Amino acid sequence: MASNSHFLVLCLFFISSVICQVTEFISIDCGGTGNYTDPRTGLAWISDNGTIMKYGKSSEVESPDENIQYRRRRDFPIDSRKYCYTLGTRERRRYLVRATFQYGSSGNEDAYPKFDLYLDATKWSTVVILDSSRVYVKEMIIRAPSSSIDVCICCATTGSPFISTLELRPLNLSMYATDFEDNFFLEVAARVNFGALSKDVIRYPDDPYDRIWDSDLEKRQNYLVGVAPGTVRINTSKYVDTRTREYPPVKVMQTAVVGTQGILSYRLNLDDFPANARAFAYFAEIEDLGANQTRKFKLQQPYFPDYSNAVVNIAENANGSHTLYEPSYMNVTLDFVLSFSFVKTRDSTQGTTLECD
CATH class of the missing domain: 2.60.120.260 (Galactose-binding domain-like)
Known part of the structure; x- marks a missing residue:
């Protein structure tokens, strides 16, 4: 009973095909x-x-x-x-x-x-x-x-x-485009593979662009703490269609964590990063839900007022299961520690899931 979401935090500083060459x-x-x-x-x-x-x-x-x-x-x-x-x-x-x-x-x-x-x-x-x-x-x-x-x-x-x-x-022409890229660059604060099968990073050849996806099993100070009770790990061997703007690797999207008690929460240390950021999230429903089953949830973050009201229904947003849905959160204001939660809605029958970039 799982969907994947990947949560990539990219911080703003002033200043072809899926297969890379x-x-x-x-x-x-x-x-x-x-x-x-x-x-x-x-x-x-x-x-x-x-x-x-x-x-x-x-x-x-x-x-x-x-x-x-x-x-x-x-x-x-x-x-x-x-x-x-x-x-x-x-x-x-x-x-x-x-x-x-x-x-x-x-x-x-x-x-x-x-x-x-x-x-x-x-x-x-x-x-x-x-x-x-x-x-x-x-x-x-x-x-x-x-x-x-x-x-x-x-x-x-x-x-x-x-x-x-x-x-x-x-990178591919569609990837990480912003309205201000002639004056800013994006610095990566975190790229996390939630539900990872081991502590090993995922990179090329699994990711044709050789992005490094850190395992959420990696333990270090102030990294992925504050995990909600009832969080379990799941995975699938089925193919996940990731052919959208950012092309996250299929291997990353095949694993996830599930909040069996209706909430997923994490904290990340963002020392040395500025207050303005853009967050990319990747979701895919990786289980075929029954006719009466739904998975709906909201991002619960006090600094994302516009996004906290939006309901994510992955299978509906992505037009089916095992297909990527990738919203992004623009102009996010962050403290030195990023705390975020995904909470299921009252009309959702399934637990919240997360698989983060």
């Missing part, structure tokens, strides 16, 4: 010693050593993540200069840009690194390392302003600035 992917192993194909994804990775990046030094990570690209990192000098990677783009095409950082263990550090990340001349984020073993991910969606973009590392206040990987992924 994988040949246009750019995957840079920063500090890597050579080119290779990742056996997990089948994607080709290139080293920045002496060609793409002539500054800084390649350093071995003492306790790397199990992925090949985190065995080494590129460290940069502690000064006021910007150290930039130039990525080729097609003007006005939409791209996902992702930078990752794993520092690795070190027993003689007085303070972990803290430094700035820039896209061209616009500050993207401040990278703050608090856990040497964690992979920190910074991801944005942009419309390319020209034939190239620069991703730059600079301005360390503690430690040495560094980077582990840099990735560029072209």
